[in-house]
Amino acid sequence: MELRQIARDVHVCLQEDRGLGCSNSGLVSRGGGLVVDTFWDLPHTRELRSLYASVHPEPVQRVVNTHANGDHCWGNQCFAGAEIIAQRASLQRLARERPEAMEALRGMTGHADPAVAAFAQLLRDWDFRGITPVAPTRLFDESLQLDLDGLQVELLHVGPAHTAEDAIVHLPEPGVVFAGDVVFRLCTPIGWEGSFEVWGRALERIVELEPAVIVPGHGPLCGVEGALEMKAYLEYVRDEARTCFEAELDVAEASRRIDPGPYAGWTEPWRIVFQVERAYRELRGEAWDAPVDAVGLFRIGLSLGAGPPRPPA
Numbered sequence: 001m002e003l004r005q006i007a008r009d010v011h012v013c014l015q016e017d018r019g020l021g022c023s024n025s026g027l028v029s030r031g032g033g034l035v036v037d038t039f040w041d042l043p044h045t046r047e048l049r050s051l052y053a054s055v056h057p058e059p060v061q062r063v064v065n066t067h068a069n070g071d072h073c074w075g076n077q078c079f080a081g082a083e084i085i086a087q088r089a090s091l092q093r094l095a096r097e098r099p100e101a102m103e104a105l106r107g108m109t110g111h112a113d114p115a116v117a118a119f120a121q122l123l124r125d126w127d128f129r130g131i132t133p134v135a136p137t138r139l140f141d142e143s144l145q146l147d148l149d150g151l152q153v154e155l156l157h158v159g160p161a162h163t164a165e166d167a168i169v170h171l172p173e174p175g176v177v178f179a180g181d182v183v184f185r186l187c188t189p190i191g192w193e194g195s196f197e198v199w200g201r202a203l204e205r206i207v208e209l210e211p212a213v214i215v216p217g218h219g220p221l222c223g224v225e226g227a228l229e230m231k232a233y234l235e236y237v238r239d240e241a242r243t244c245f246e247a248e249l250d251v252a253e254a255s256r257r258i259d260p261g262p263y264a265g266w267t268e269p270w271r272i273v274f275q276v277e278r279a280y281r282e283l284r285g286e287a288w289d290a291p292v293d294a295v296g297l298f299r300i301g302l303s304l305g306a307g308p309p310r311p312p313a
């Protein structure tokens with residue numbers, strides 16, 4: 001992981017995109033300190049914490065979670081005593097979180113079911129032992145303004161896009177947006193409950209803020225071109241999926257057939273299955289929060305091939 005300063009009093013910690021869970025984080029070193037997102041497990045978050053301590057030695061007073069997927073909040077307990085801030089809908093997801101089940105899955109690389117074994121392989125760089133998901137201590141609905149010793153920070157709810165609770169963190173001066181998983185950069189997005197329409201609007205909102213730097217949930221830093229390209233990707237997959245839906249192909253066959261087109265260079269192309277399923281959900285007239293069969297989607301996605309082998313850790 002790499003600590004990088006992107007503005008006065010603003011650092012990011014970027015994890016190289018090595019597949020599932022390699023998320024990014026941020027630190028605002030003003031007014032007691034504010035961390036945007038922790039990492040998926042305790043060893044990675046401890047490393048993150050010591051990098052942040054090198055530029056902000058005092059304990060950080062606040063952690064903001066952009067959403068409640070584990071790769072953005074399972075490290076919360078490493079910032080003991082900090083206020084944990086998140087959008088209200090995070091509570092529902094947190095209540096379903098089971099790190100110990102993920103740890104058990106991680107050990108199943110030799111499982112007889114090839115999909116289970118392949119999924120376990122995706123988790124090989126993580127260690128989910130000892131995690132106790134920490135619920136937010138401060139919730140907001142539409143927005144929350146913070147004043148960090150004169151530096152304004154806006155938390156804006158933009159979901160349901162990637163999840164119901166998606167929030168972005170905007171620093172008007174110096175012009176930084178922490179986009180959470182509303183922006184995946186150069187890697188294929190996953191999505192849970194939410195709609196294409198709201199996800200598109202969330203991306204437009206980020207562009208309208210005219211940030212100089214966008215910190216995506218996954219992948220390298222970008223400017224507004226990252227949000228625009230993400231929007232174009234979602235529209236492309238939705239349109240391609242509609243054609244497949246009308247041809248009565250199922251989600252697996254559609255995911256196999258859709259040409260990645262201009263996005264062929266993005267990592268983890270198998271994750272297209274999540275957007276194809278979302279498109280089918282909408283074409284079937286189902287609600288944005290209809291339950292997502294995560295196991296079934298991973299099973300289809302992994303049957304498409306989990307992408308090129310990654311370099312060793």
Ligand SMILES: [Zn+2]
Pocket residue numbers: 021023069071072181217218
């Ligand atoms: Zn994520």
